[in-house]
Amino acid sequence: MQRFFIHLFDWNREESLSELIFFRMYEFFVCLFSLQYIWSWSTYIPKLQGVVLPLGLAQYFDVSTLFNDVTPVLIAIGATVFIALSFFRRFSWGYLIALILFHFQYIARFSQGEISHGSNIVAMTLLGLALAFIFFKQEKEARRFALGLAIFYIGLGYTSAAICKLIATGPAWVSGEHLWLWLGERSVDVLSQTGAFVPNSLQKLIFDSKLAATLILVFGLLAELFGFLFWFKKTRPFIGLTLIGMHFGILMSMNINFDKYIYILFILSFPWERLIEFFIRRFKANSRDGFLSNKILIPR
């Protein structure tokens, strides 16, 4: 267990400038994705009327009080300010307050009966940042904790999803007719949303061949089951790429776009710091004191 934590948080290793730059880019994208959700929901919430599913904190107050033109926008403005304060290291609790505001937007947006999963990964990465900058005063420790937590939850999330499938349905989960049924459901969804559903070539293949449908589900289940390999540095790029492939498969077959999952997997799966290191070396040849010494963008 001790070795597992050391592996996950990688706390024993020195931190290079390229890793530091990578972290700031990761942090920037987490903030950007969070704000994308928060602001897009702020314009959707005023359209809602009744509450049929009180989620989270909505069990303790009437969430329909948020269904107006002003409150969701105020929440979005507040979240933006607190995220900016934390990003520029002016207020260490900013990310946590923004996450709570994010939660309020979520329980209002998804009070209509649907439990959405698209935003979970973004919120978990924001939670990692929030806890890291509250509990660790040293920047390096905070960075390692935030990344380690995100990596842990990604691995855990996928593997537990596969185990849940095996518990809820059993090995027969991979049987191709199940994909036909889901595809039938999604065809109604797309028709209902856009007014037309035209199956693409992958969807035609799924409808025509039970074997193809079964193989696709086998791939999806195995990809998720081995999600825990994301915890280990050596296997992370391979399982990351496999999971990205799985999400593209879901997009093509089911018209469900888990775009933020793809982006975050793309960011965390590969050793981008090596690429950054390459550019730093080239950059250093031309300039010794450029943007790399900027203390606000790259706090140490």
Place this chain on the structure above:
Amino acid sequence: MKKQKTLFRQKRFFWALFLTQALLVATHLGEFWPFSVYPMFSQAGRTWTRSLVRDVSETPSNQYWQSRTLETLPGKIFAMDEVGINQNDIANYIQKVDSWDAENKENIRVLFKSQLVDRKLLLYEVKGHLNDQKEVIQDYKPLLLMYQDSIILNPQFN
């Protein structure tokens, strides 16, 4: 020594978060966003319920309330993009609503209000299942007929 302390702190916060997560999902029916115990597509082969809206402005009133297949639906398709509503919300609303009292019916009508001027929209409840031959069967049952200033529940709905 400092590194050992850091590791101890990281582990402590990690387990504290895990415990918090377990407590929150256990006391909130498995869902306290962003924590959740509900993975997508875990139960395969289950009957599903979705929603679909048709514009029945030109349809005779004696054709409103029959259950149908997709090919025999009256009127023309109404895309929910026209009102900027996510169809998931309508589908889940009609699944989870306790009863179709006046307030719940009105909540649906208000969502489509901007497109009901001189139009009649019929909301269908769509159910899908696998039959014994493992074919996907879809059944379209009319649920709510929406007018500009009123809404009617299918008299045969139960």
